[in-house]
Amino acid sequence: MIRTANLDAALRRIEKTEQENPGNAHLLMKTGYLKAMIFHRQKDSVKRRDAMNQMLKNMETMQKDPMYRTAFTDGQDAIDVVRKSLERGGGRYGP
Numbered sequence: 139m140i141r142t143a144n145l146d147a148a149l150r151r152i153e154k155t156e157q158e159n160p161g162n163a164h165l166l167m168k169t170g171y172l173k174a175m176i177f178h179r180q181k182d183s184v185k186r187r188d189a190m191n192q193m194l195k196n197m198e199t200m201q202k203d204p205m206y207r208t209a210f211t212d213g214q215d216a217i218d219v220v221r222k223s224l225e226r227g228g229g230r231y232g233p
Contacts, residue, residue, distance in 0.1 A: 145176050152176075163200035167193050 152169045159165050170193030177186035200206050 143179075145179055149173065149176050163196045163203060164206065167196040167200055170196055 152172055156166060156169050170189050174186050174189035174193065177183075177189055
């Protein structure tokens with residue numbers, strides 16, 4: 139909807155998604171970003187700023203959530219395993 143410039147319909151869909159999932163900080167962070175993009179295209183700087191501020195608040199909330207902290211550290215551990223495997227492979231693997 140955003141790509142076809144039907145910004146009002148996209149905004150309604152985003153707001154409906156936010157109402158359906160009020161406690162999901164990760165989803166609210168993403169929808170806040172989409173709302174900011176829509177308001178930017180509509181040249182409404184006040185609403186865009188408010189949407190970006192709300193996105194940042196949801197990002198902080200998400201980063202404090204233990205479930206997301208665990209997922210982040212697990213992802214970092216996986217990256218370290220791949221990096222060590224490439225180093226020990228002696229150039230046989232990777233680019």
